[in-house]
Amino acid sequence: METSRNPYSPGAGAPPPELAGREGVLESAGNAIVRAKAGRAPKALMVLGLRGVGKTVLLNEFEKIAEANGSQTALVEAVANQSLAEMLTPQLQRILLKLNRLQRVGHELQRAFGLLRSFASVFKVRVGELEFGASNEPVTGDLSLDLTDLFVAIGEAAKARNTVIAILIDEVQYLTQEDLSALIVALHKISQRRLPLVFFGAGLPQLAKLAGDAKSYAERLFEYPPIGPLDSESARRALVEPARSEGAEFSDDALEHILEQTRGYPFFLQVWGAHAWDAAKLTPINAADAKAATTRAIAGLDEGIFKSRFERMTERQRQYARAMAEFGAGPANSTAVAELLGMNVKQAGPVRDELIKKGMAYSPNRGDVAFTIPLFDEFMRRRMAGPGKGPRAARKVGGN
Numbered sequence: 001m002e003t004s005r006n007p008y009s010p011g012a013g014a015p016p017p018e019l020a021g022r023e024g025v026l027e028s029a030g031n032a033i034v035r036a037k038a039g040r041a042p043k044a045l046m047v048l049g050l051r052g053v054g055k056t057v058l059l060n061e062f063e064k065i066a067e068a069n070g071s072q073t074a075l076v077e078a079v080a081n082q083s084l085a086e087m088l089t090p091q092l093q094r095i096l097l098k099l100n101r102l103q104r105v106g107h108e109l110q111r112a113f114g115l116l117r118s119f120a121s122v123f124k125v126r127v128g129e130l131e132f133g134a135s136n137e138p139v140t141g142d143l144s145l146d147l148t149d150l151f152v153a154i155g156e157a158a159k160a161r162n163t164v165i166a167i168l169i170d171e172v173q174y175l176t177q178e179d180l181s182a183l184i185v186a187l188h189k190i191s192q193r194r195l196p197l198v199f200f201g202a203g204l205p206q207l208a209k210l211a212g213d214a215k216s217y218a219e220r221l222f223e224y225p226p227i228g229p230l231d232s233e234s235a236r237r238a239l240v241e242p243a244r245s246e247g248a249e250f251s252d253d254a255l256e257h258i259l260e261q262t263r264g265y266p267f268f269l270q271v272w273g274a275h276a277w278d279a280a281k282l283t284p285i286n287a288a289d290a291k292a293a294t295t296r297a298i299a300g301l302d303e304g305i306f307k308s309r310f311e312r313m314t315e316r317q318r319q320y321a322r323a324m325a326e327f328g329a330g331p332a333n334s335t336a337v338a339e340l341l342g343m344n345v346k347q348a349g350p351v352r353d354e355l356i357k358k359g360m361a362y363s364p365n366r367g368d369v370a371f372t373i374p375l376f377d378e379f380m381r382r383r384m385a386g387p388g389k390g391p392r393a394a395r396k397v398g399g400n
């Protein structure tokens with residue numbers, strides 16, 4: 001069918017034509033804003049999930065909800081090698097300017113501007129001219145203390161204007177331990193003071209442990225709604241509704257096939273939906289179209305996101321990942337993976353840690369390791385021969 005009318009949207013952060021199966025978490029976000037406005041400390045939401053489950057899409061939705069409720073928002077994406085101070089300062093400046101527009105400088109706002117100015121200077125962040133605030137608001141150079149003061153000052157300025165501040169951070173697992181810990185300390189203080197500043201974060205599943213290691217009370221501060229594959233009804237809706245809006249339907253066996261192939265993972269649903277649409281001559285999209293979509297989708301992934309991840313791995317990381325893939329889609333036991341590689345756990349540990357650090361794997365439970373990207377195990381088995389079969393065989397199977 002006409003590509004120009006293809007309704008699906010595979011792509012990082014691309015808003016899906018039908019945001020299926022996330023009603024619960026969207027409601028929690030709405031409640032958090034309402035509670036914050038009423039002076040009842042809400043829990044911070046930290047959305048956890050594998051690659052492509054729709055975390056970024058959700059954060060964008062949270063921002064919309066916050067804006068619709070009259071909140072001031074700051075949305076940033078953490079990247080390796082950028083400090084939290086660098087990331088947040090320009091956004092916080094923008095928020096303060098907005099607060100100033102709501103109601104001209106009051107003493108709290110004056111103080112917040114001054115603090116931000118000192119904060120930027122001590123953490124060496126360059127910002128545009130700050131119009132207001134004395135530059136001699138005291139800061140210590142200790143990120144936890146200074147970020148806490150800054151959040152409190154901004155929270156108080158927001159409270160005086162009867163508005164809510166929403167801070168949203170994507171890819172939180174890339175924050176350094178020090179930054180993450182300072183963020184948690186600052187949010188903890190905000191919650192104790194019941195100030196109207198809400199936090200929404202998103203990241204890979206290992207984040208819960210990172211936060212807990214940084215500060216043991218993180219567990220009580222955050223709510224961690226797990227975001228996973230869609231249940232079969234929502235997955236169907238994610239496929240059927242966009243087609244319907246363009247006057248097309250799916251046959252039941254086509255839907256069954258796509259659900260089985262994608263396991264309900266949102267990114268894959270978009271990829272398969274898009275290919276099935278293109279493959280179909282007319283409505284309904286049938287089983288043959290769905291199977292053609294599978295062929296095209298897998299080829300696309302193998303040359304696209306799977307390949308780019310594979311290329312980012314060193315040879316020993318690939319060997320480790322290939323051994324993991326022997327255990328299928330679920331978590332693999334680290335000891336068993338090491339054994340397959342002819343190593344003990346201690347020898348294999350560093351490779352495993354490298355993969356985790358690169359965001360390719362995580363540890364769902366103590367002693368277990370799993371891929372952060374769904375269907376990656378299948379790709380690894382297509383791409384490389386199994387452990388013990390020698391590099392020559394591996395090259396042959398890999399095809400280059």
Ligand SMILES: Nc1ncnc2c1ncn2[C@@H]1O[C@H](COP(=O)(O)OP(=O)(O)OP(=O)(O)O)[C@@H](O)[C@H]1O
Nearest residue numbers: 011012013016020051052053054055056057266267
């Ligand atoms: N609830 C949903 N229903 C249908 N499609 C969805 C849903 N949520 C997300 N998608 C689609 O899934 C894809 C991935 O979404 P998104 O980029 O938000 O995932 P992510 O979890 O942030 O991934 P990553 O970890 O790689 O950043 C997009 O194409 C998006 O349109």
Ligand SMILES: [Mg+2]
Nearest residue numbers: 013055056170
């Ligand atoms: Mg994302």
